Amino acid sequence: MAQILIDSQKYKNNLDLITSHLHDKTKLAIVLKDNAYGHGLEEMAHLSHNYGIKSVFVKNESEARKIEHLFEHITIFYGIPSSPLPPNLHPVIHSNQNLDLLASPCSVELKINIGMNRNGIAPRELESMITKILQKDLGLFGVFAHNGYGDDLMEDFQNGQQIFQEIKEQTLYLSQKLGFPRPRFHSLNSSGTLRSREFPDDLVRIGMAAYGYCGANFPLEIADRLQPIASLWADKICTHYLPKGAKIGYSGMSVLQEDSFVSTYDIGYGDGLFRFDGTQPPYFSADGFLILPKTSMDCFSALSTKERICVFDDARTLAQIFHTIPYEILVRISPFIQRIIL
Numbered sequence: 001m002a003q004i005l006i007d008s009q010k011y012k013n014n015l016d017l018i019t020s021h022l023h024d025k026t027k028l029a030i031v032l033k034d035n036a037y038g039h040g041l042e043e044m045a046h047l048s049h050n051y052g053i054k055s056v057f058v059k060n061e062s063e064a065r066k067i068e069h070l071f072e073h074i075t076i077f078y079g080i081p082s083s084p085l086p087p088n089l090h091p092v093i094h095s096n097q098n099l100d101l102l103a104s105p106c107s108v109e110l111k112i113n114i115g116m117n118r119n120g121i122a123p124r125e126l127e128s129m130i131t132k133i134l135q136k137d138l139g140l141f142g143v144f145a146h147n148g149y150g151d152d153l154m155e156d157f158q159n160g161q162q163i164f165q166e167i168k169e170q171t172l173y174l175s176q177k178l179g180f181p182r183p184r185f186h187s188l189n190s191s192g193t194l195r196s197r198e199f200p201d202d203l204v205r206i207g208m209a210a211y212g213y214c215g216a217n218f219p220l221e222i223a224d225r226l227q228p229i230a231s232l233w234a235d236k237i238c239t240h241y242l243p244k245g246a247k248i249g250y251s252g253m254s255v256l257q258e259d260s261f262v263s264t265y266d267i268g269y270g271d272g273l274f275r276f277d278g279t280q281p282p283y284f285s286a287d288g289f290l291i292l293p294k295t296s297m298d299c300f301s302a303l304s305t306k307e308r309i310c311v312f313d314d315a316r317t318l319a320q321i322f323h324t325i326p327y328e329i330l331v332r333i334s335p336f337i338q339r340i341i342l
Helices: 008-024 031-036 041-051 059-065 096-101 121-136 155-178 190-195 313-323 326-331
Strands: 001-006 028-031 056-057 073-076 089-095 108-110 141-144 185-186 204-206 230-242 261-267 290-292 300-302 308-312 338-341
Touching: 001 041, 008 028, 008 041, 008 190, 031 041, 031 141, 031 326, 041 056, 041 059, 041 338, 056 059, 059 073, 059 089, 121 141, 121 155, 121 326, 155 185, 155 190, 185 204, 190 204, 204 308, 261 326, 308 313
Parallel strands: 001 338, 028 056, 028 204, 056 073, 073 089, 089 108, 108 141, 141 185
Antiparallel strands: 001 230, 230 261, 230 308, 261 300, 290 300
16 A cells, blocks of 8 residues: 655754754754644654654644643644643634633643734734733743744845744733743744744744755755655556557546556545646656556556555655645645655
């Protein structure tokens, strides 16, 4: 059956590289949301735990519950908890409505909108929201933001960091005024971290860089040294020897130019692989075999007789063909496909 193979040594090398850049391993937190960007939540959680990671970020309570025994702190980006949380799980408050719905005592992280204008409270709401958190007898574990301009050489990135610096100063003032413990602060994602030389926050949130990718739209020497850790492999279902002119698959989209062996392999768009319909440029597997359109829900055909072929070992090529980003290529791969740690 199809599998995703995870290279644990490449993962360690990526984390070592980022740690060296930070000069402080304790500031390294890993984003494991959305099934660890398609790499496998529990598999990547164990690798991160073994590396010594203490703080991680997940999408929802369901993800958090699966790995709650592995980390000192797990932040839940979205959703209101369905039941009381253990003390190491921290839901995120994005709005006053979120806070109203939160019934169970817990410690939360408060998200601030610093210019992306997507999620989080407005900076002017900081004092009223913190006051309300304290009135509800909740702990304020963290105050954070997401700088959405880390990929771009625009002044918006620095503007966002300046706003967050002011948020930190105001929060520390409120800590003294209202008598609550200093929360932790964080604002940088992978690109924001790799482009920066100073790290005044308590931690950085590393997502795709840990898995070997950086979305920066400008050269970053450190990004060139990251290594993609996942490869997608498909197993052969059957092989046919077909004459020149034979048509393959739906609508006979592929027509053989010579007598050829053609095999089908056990992954398709139903498993999250993007669908080749004949309008894309030719795509060769990582080990050099032409994949023939149209791919189907459960399988694809290729000019190969091998028992197993590597569909990709670097998602950037497929991302370019389908006009998207490596994130989408990876996160779409079905969680039912087995992840194997090497």
